[in-house]
Amino acid sequence: MTVLEVIQRSADFLSKKGVESPRLHVELLLAHLLQMPRMKLYLNFERVLTETELEKLRDFVKRRANREPLQHIIGTANFCGLEFLVNKSVLIPRPETEILAERAWSFLQQRAKEKGQSTALDFGTGSGCLAVMLAKKCPTAKIHALDISSEAIEVARENATRHQVIEQIEFHQGNGFAAFSGKKEFDLIVANPPYISSEEISTLEPEVRDHDPRLALDGGADGLEFYRLLAKESRNWLAPDGYLMLEFGEGQAESIREIFEQQKWIVEAIEPDYTQRLRFLIARRN
Ligand SMILES: C[S@@+](CC[C@H](N)C(=O)[O-])C[C@H]1O[C@@H](n2cnc3c(N)ncnc32)[C@H](O)[C@@H]1O
Numbered sequence: 489m490t491v492l493e494v495i496q497r498s499a500d501f502l503s504k505k506g507v508e509s510p511r512l513h514v515e516l517l518l519a520h521l522l523q524m525p526r527m528k529l530y531l532n533f534e535r536v537l538t539e540t541e542l543e544k545l546r547d548f549v550k551r552r553a554n555r556e557p558l559q560h561i562i563g564t565a566n567f568c569g570l571e572f573l574v575n576k577s578v579l580i581p582r583p584e585t586e587i588l589a590e591r592a593w594s595f596l597q598q599r600a601k602e603k604g605q606s607t608a609l610d611f612g613t614g615s616g617c618l619a620v621m622l623a624k625k626c627p628t629a630k631i632h633a634l635d636i637s638s639e640a641i642e643v644a645r646e647n648a649t650r651h652q653v654i655e656q657i658e659f660h661q662g663n664g665f666a667a668f669s670g671k672k673e674f675d676l677i678v679a680n681p682p683y684i685s686s687e688e689i690s691t692l693e694p695e696v697r698d699h700d701p702r703l704a705l706d707g708g709a710d711g712l713e714f715y716r717l718l719a720k721e722s723r724n725w726l727a728p729d730g731y732l733m734l735e736f737g738e739g740q741a742e743s744i745r746e747i748f749e750q751q752k753w754i755v756e757a758i759e760p761d762y763t764q765r766l767r768f769l770i771a772r773r774n
Contacts, residue, residue: 489542491518492533498549505553513558517548520562555694567617570624572647574615577639579704581617584761585680588735588768589618591759592678593625595731599675600628609634609672609725611664611679611718614704616644616657618678623653632674634660634667637703665721673727680735681714683707711737715744719751723773731756734769741766 489497495514502510519526521544537545551561559565559580565572567581568589574580592608599606606629610619613633623631631653635641638661648654660667684705689697696705707713715736722732732753736744741758748755753771761767 489537490533491529491535491537494518494537494542494545495529498545501549502553505555507552507555513552514549516558517552517561518545521545521548555698557695557699560699565615567615568621570620570651572615572617572620573643573650575643576699577637577701578615578643579680579700581615584767585617585735587759587761588678588680588733589621591768591770592618592676592733593622595733596622596626596629596676600626603675605629606675607673608632608676608678609674611677611722612636612681612704612714613644613659614640614680616647618680619644619657620647620651620653622678623648623656624651627656629656631657632660632672633657634662634664636661636663636667637701640701640704664717665725668725672725674725674730675727676731676733677718677722677726678733679714679718681707681718683711683714683735683737683740685709685711707737710743711740712743712747715740715747719747719753723751723753726773728773730773732769732771734771735767736769738765738767744769 498514499511515526515529519529548561557580559574565574565580568586572581596606596608608622608631610633613619613635616633619631619633633644641659641661645659648657682705684707686706689705745755748771752774754774755771757770758766759768
């Protein structure tokens with residue numbers, strides 16, 4: 489069977505199984521298998537696949553048809569142009585979180601210019617995508633990354649090594665700020681905490697519901713548990729002129745503002761994602 493034939497057949501199959509963008513996904517799986525950029529497939533449409541290649545692709549396509557995320561099958565996810573290792577212990581980094589990453593590294597770069605040095609905490613680091621990007625974009629900054637999951641910390645460490653910023657990041661495993669043994673003072677705390685209400689999790693797409701770790705999704709009864717915690721506790725870990733930058737879920741903007749204003753934060757901005765939905769909080773200590 490040729491590359492083109494296999495793409496067409498597999499895309500039909502995935503489409504029947506309810507997978508979104510089936511052709512794109514087949515192409516990405518095949519490109520991964522053949523170790524070539526996806527665009528190069530187009531120059532190889534007539535190439536005949538070997539029996540071994542076909543067998544491997546069938547396995548990939550079957551897994552995708554069972555709604556395993558593409559990124560788990562190929563083992564990486566792209567975030568801000570870098571490839572991050574991912575597995576079932578970490579949330580697959582989402583495109584909108586790149587907006588948070590950019591806001592955070594711009595702030596940290598500015599702070600480094602003013603103070604010569606800066607320090608940030610990535611609360612709930614998961615794959616380490618935010619911590620690694622902060623370290624890469626702000627080479628003089630010291631980054632701390634914390635997560636309750638030791639498996640996630642392991643993946644984040646691997647990503648930091650892979651992107652050559654392991655020396656710049658200190659990892660902490662534990663439940664929220666209890667992960668720290670001593671006093672710390674950050675210029676910036678950045679977080680994309682779990683924000684789905686416990687009840688809603690069962691209604692999510694199978695790729696998310698069955699494959700992202702529950703620890704990364706579950707934000708308690710109303711999804712806002714971590715924002716209450718951060719509103720209450722994070723000021724003790726921020727420099728007096730420090731900033732908090734958070735991602736939150738669609739439709740949560742008003743509740744988030746209320747939670748932070750009640751705790752006497754100055755809400756500087758609530759910003760939208762690529763689809764103009766409000767998704768990010770930028771706040772500073774009062
Ligand atoms: C939504 S994921 C975000 C991962 C990554 N920062 C990103 O943006 O892709 C939330 C992360 O918070 C971690 N987490 C959940 N509860 C926690 C807690 N009590 N203390 C620290 N981390 C926690 C989860 O393990 C998960 O890695």
